[in-house]
Amino acid sequence: MxxxxxxxxxxxxxxxxxxxxxxxxxxxxxxxxxxxxxxxxxxxxxxxxxxxxxxxxxxxxxxxxxxxxxxxxxxxxEHTVYPGIEAMIGQLQAAGHQLAVVTSKPERHARPIIEHLPFGGAFSRLYGPDPSSPHSEKAAMIAAALTDFGAAPEQTVMIGDRHFDIDGAVANRIRGVGVLWGFGSREELEKAGAHAVAQDPQHLATLLVA
CATH class of the missing domain: 1.10.150.240 (Putative phosphatase; domain 2)
Known part of the structure; x- marks a missing residue:
């Protein structure tokens, strides 16, 4: 996946x-x-x-x-890694899943962050919008990922804390999984059409590995 x-x-x-x-x-x-x-x-x-x-x-x-x-x-x-994220990423890798980052941050800002994460090497690709874009571009970046990986929509999932992530998933007819430890709410995520909502990283791992 x-x-x-x-x-x-x-x-x-x-x-x-x-x-x-x-x-x-x-x-x-x-x-x-x-x-x-x-x-x-x-x-x-x-x-x-x-x-x-x-x-x-x-x-x-x-x-x-x-x-x-x-x-x-x-x-x-100026950031911290959420507790349980590193272990969750390790579980997904062990299960053979392919991992990538799709962010609203311009790539030039996101890349050094990912490169300095202890698990940054787990992500084979990074997608970020053009710095001049006024839009989220999540849908376009997810579409690009599907093409680059040759992935089928039913074998792809977008994970995020805000409706922008779920909106992008819905636009590409892939599953969108919301997370509750970030900056969005369950109501926001479910209203956007989240396939599931994870309480914590271990719950997310269970949803994705199952």
């Missing part, structure tokens, strides 16, 4: 780095940061910056550039 994993909120808790970079970008533009910002984790940056910057295209692009500047230097290191 081909297992496609989201990165933020699924493999790693990246809240510290992402929100630190968002605050940095807004500070550079003289805009106060919102009190509640967890919803920033998952959607494309331009989507989240737009309402705070009056949908001003030029300022949105400036904010994204400031975000990327900080993320490239320090933000990518």
């Amino acid at each position: 081909l297992c496609l994993f989201d990165l933020d909120g699924t493999l790693i808790d990246s809240e510290l780095g992402i929100l630190g970079c968002v605050r940095h970008a807004l500070t550079q533009l003289g805009v106060p940061a919102p009190a509640e910002m967890r919803h920033w984790i998952g959607p494309p940056l331009r989507h989240s910056f737009a309402p705070l910057l009056d949908h001003d295209h030029e300022r949105i692009e400036q904010a994204v550039e400031h975000y990327h500047d900080r993320f490239h230097t320090v933000g990518w290191r």
Whole structure:
């Protein structure tokens, strides 16, 4: 089976780095940061910056550039691996599954993170959107993975914590499995059409290995 994993909120808790970079970008533009910002984790940056910057295209692009500047230097290191993830990945490898990462992070930001994970070598491919794209692109990246691996939809699963992951799965007629240790809710995942929802990494391993 081909297992496609989201990165933020699924493999790693990246809240510290992402929100630190968002605050940095807004500070550079003289805009106060919102009190509640967890919803920033998952959607494309331009989507989240737009309402705070009056949908001003030029300022949105400036904010994204400031975000990327900080993320490239320090933000990518500011994360932790969720407990149980490494063991779960090992179980999937032992079962003979193929693994890849499909993330909303630009590839240039995701690659160093994955390369530094203790289990990063388990992933044979990484899919990330073009840095200039305002869209999630999960559906297009999943479609690319299906082609690259020559995988049948019924033998492929997308695992993630937000509806963007499940939306991409539904668009490609593959199973979408939601996880509850990230930044989304059971309601969000089930509403998007999740095939199943995992409580913790061991539960996920059970769902995927069975």
